[in-house]
Amino acid sequence: MPGCSLVAILDLKGKSLIQRSYRDDIPPSTIERFLPLVLEQEEEGQYVTPCFSSQGINYLHIRHNNLYLVALTKKNSNAAEILTFLHKLVAVLTEYFKELEEESIRDNFVIIYELFDEVMDFGYPQTTESKILQEYITQESHKLEVQVRPPMAVTNAVSWRSEGIRYRKNEVFLDVVESVNLLVNANGNVVRSEILGAIKMKCYLSGMPELRLGLNDKVMFESTGRTSRGKAIEMEDVKFHQCVRLSRFENDRTISFIPPDGEFELMSYRLNTQVKPLIWAEALIEQHSGSRIEYIVKVKAQFKRRSTANNVEIYIPVPEDADSPKFRAAVGTVHYVPEKSAFVWRIKQLPGGKDLMMRAHFGLPSVRGEETDKRAPITVKFEIPYFTVSGIQVRYLKVVEKSGYAALPWVRYITQDGEFTLRTNTQAAAAPARQGF
Known part of the structure; x- marks a missing residue:
C-alpha cells in the first residue's frame, strides 16, 4: 500500500513552519500550492474536502488550532490511514509540548524533526504511541508557559530598558x-x-x-x-x-x-x-x-x-x-x-x-x-x-x-x-x- 511523500505543518497563510520529505518524487516547493488551491475551492463556493488532487498530486490535510497539517502523495494511497496518521501526529506533538501552535513548533523544531523520522519511515506510518516515543526521544522540549509568570520585581531586572x-x-x-x-x-x-x-x-x-x-x-x-x-x-x-x-x-x-x-x-x-x-x-x-x-x-x-x-x-x-x-x-x-x-x-x-x-x-x-x-x-x-x-x-x-x-x-x-x-x-x-x- 503506497504511503505519502511529504508531511508539513503550515500556518494559516500557507507558510511552511516545518516539513519532512520521505521520498524524492514530489519537490518540497510543491507545498506552496496548498493554500492557493484551498482558496480557489472556497472562491468557487465548494466545500474544501480533506482530500483533493491537483496536477497529479494528492493533498490530504487536517486543521488544528491555527495550523494545517498536510500530507502529499503521488500514489493511490489509503486516504483514511493518512488522515488518521495526521490526527495521531497532533496527539503526539500535543503530548510533548502541551499546546501545538506556531510558537511551540518554532521552539522545538529539532525534536519535531526527530519525531518525524520515528513516526514515519519512507512514507509509511510507524510508531505513533507517545509513551513509547518518549522512552528514546527524551530531549528537553520547550513547553508553552501556562503558569502565571512571577512579577519582574522579584528579579529586579528590566533587560529591555537602560537606567x-x-x-x-x-x-x-x-x-x-x-x-x-x-x-x-x-x-x-x-x-x-x-x-x-x-x-x-x-x-x-x-x-x-x-x-x-x-x-x-x-x-x-x-x-x-x-x-x-x-x-x-x-x-x-x-x-x-x-x-x-x-x-x-x-x-x-x-x-x-x-x-x-x-x-x-x-x-x-x-x-x-x-x-x-x-x-x-x-x-x-x-x-x-x-x-x-x-x-x-x-x-x-x-x-x-x-x-x-x-x-x-x-x-x-x-x-x-x-x-x-x-x-x-x-x-x-x-x-x-x-x-x-x-x-x-x-x-x-x-x-x-x-x-x-x-x-x-x-x-x-x-x-x-x-x-x-x-x-x-x-x-x-x-x-x-x-x-x-x-x-x-x-x-x-x-x-x-x-x-x-x-x-x-x-x-x-x-x-x-x-x-x-x-x-x-x-x-x-x-x-x-x-x-x-
Missing part, C-alpha cells in the same frame, strides 16, 4: 493599527476575512516609568470567560511584548508595563470575524469584436461618512497584450502599469459613503473571442485614519514615574489594507451610450 534615560519633553505615542485581509469571490460573497491588529508605541520618557493601558469594555481576550455589554471584540492569537506584566494581566486584564525606550510593538492580535468590504470595487467588462475592450469601474466607500480613506489605489487586471490605453475619471488619476498587466486608479481622498466611477479603453492586438479565462482579482490599497474596524478603543494611558513628571500621551487609530482582493465581475457591461475618450 538614566532623560528627555526634556516626556511624550508617548500609541498607534492602534488594523490591517484587513479580505477575499471576495466573483459573485460578491465574502469568502475569507480577518483583522490583524497591532498596538505600536514610541516612548520618549525619562527614568523608569510604569505605564498602564486600558481598553474599552467590549474587548474580550480569548478564553477569558469575561462578559461585556453590546457586541464583544473577541481577540485571538494575542501576543505581548516581554515588558508586559503577564501576572497582572491574568488577574485583572490590566496591561501594565515598563516600556523600552523608543519604538516597539506592545501587542498584536487577530480577529477572525466577518468583515464587509470597506471599499467595494467592481469592473464591468465589455468586449468589442475581440479587438478592443472597455472597463467601467465602480468604487464605493462602505464606511461612515465621518471617515475618509486616504491614498486609495485600485488595481484592475487587463489582458497581457492590451495596448493603446485611454482613461476617463472625474476624480483621481489613472495610469497603465504594463509590468503588472493592470491599470491603477489612484484617489487621494475617498469620503465615506461616496460612489465614484471611471472608464478605461484598451486595444487588443490579438483578435480573440469572448473571454472565458480566469481573470486576476482586483486589489485595493487604502488607509483610513481615526478609525478601527473592530471598534477597539483606548480608554486610558497612564504614565507613573517616581519623579512625578507630567507626560503627554498621543493616541492614533489607523485601518489599512492587508491582502484585500475582489474577484473581477466577468459579466459584460450593458452597452452604454457612446462617449468619446
Whole structure:
C-alpha cells in the first residue's frame, strides 16, 4: 500500500513552519500550492474536502488550532490511514509540548524533526504511541508557559530598558493599527476575512516609568470567560511584548508595563470575524469584436461618512497584450502599469459613503473571442485614519514615574489594507451610450 511523500505543518497563510520529505518524487516547493488551491475551492463556493488532487498530486490535510497539517502523495494511497496518521501526529506533538501552535513548533523544531523520522519511515506510518516515543526521544522540549509568570520585581531586572534615560519633553505615542485581509469571490460573497491588529508605541520618557493601558469594555481576550455589554471584540492569537506584566494581566486584564525606550510593538492580535468590504470595487467588462475592450469601474466607500480613506489605489487586471490605453475619471488619476498587466486608479481622498466611477479603453492586438479565462482579482490599497474596524478603543494611558513628571500621551487609530482582493465581475457591461475618450 503506497504511503505519502511529504508531511508539513503550515500556518494559516500557507507558510511552511516545518516539513519532512520521505521520498524524492514530489519537490518540497510543491507545498506552496496548498493554500492557493484551498482558496480557489472556497472562491468557487465548494466545500474544501480533506482530500483533493491537483496536477497529479494528492493533498490530504487536517486543521488544528491555527495550523494545517498536510500530507502529499503521488500514489493511490489509503486516504483514511493518512488522515488518521495526521490526527495521531497532533496527539503526539500535543503530548510533548502541551499546546501545538506556531510558537511551540518554532521552539522545538529539532525534536519535531526527530519525531518525524520515528513516526514515519519512507512514507509509511510507524510508531505513533507517545509513551513509547518518549522512552528514546527524551530531549528537553520547550513547553508553552501556562503558569502565571512571577512579577519582574522579584528579579529586579528590566533587560529591555537602560537606567538614566532623560528627555526634556516626556511624550508617548500609541498607534492602534488594523490591517484587513479580505477575499471576495466573483459573485460578491465574502469568502475569507480577518483583522490583524497591532498596538505600536514610541516612548520618549525619562527614568523608569510604569505605564498602564486600558481598553474599552467590549474587548474580550480569548478564553477569558469575561462578559461585556453590546457586541464583544473577541481577540485571538494575542501576543505581548516581554515588558508586559503577564501576572497582572491574568488577574485583572490590566496591561501594565515598563516600556523600552523608543519604538516597539506592545501587542498584536487577530480577529477572525466577518468583515464587509470597506471599499467595494467592481469592473464591468465589455468586449468589442475581440479587438478592443472597455472597463467601467465602480468604487464605493462602505464606511461612515465621518471617515475618509486616504491614498486609495485600485488595481484592475487587463489582458497581457492590451495596448493603446485611454482613461476617463472625474476624480483621481489613472495610469497603465504594463509590468503588472493592470491599470491603477489612484484617489487621494475617498469620503465615506461616496460612489465614484471611471472608464478605461484598451486595444487588443490579438483578435480573440469572448473571454472565458480566469481573470486576476482586483486589489485595493487604502488607509483610513481615526478609525478601527473592530471598534477597539483606548480608554486610558497612564504614565507613573517616581519623579512625578507630567507626560503627554498621543493616541492614533489607523485601518489599512492587508491582502484585500475582489474577484473581477466577468459579466459584460450593458452597452452604454457612446462617449468619446
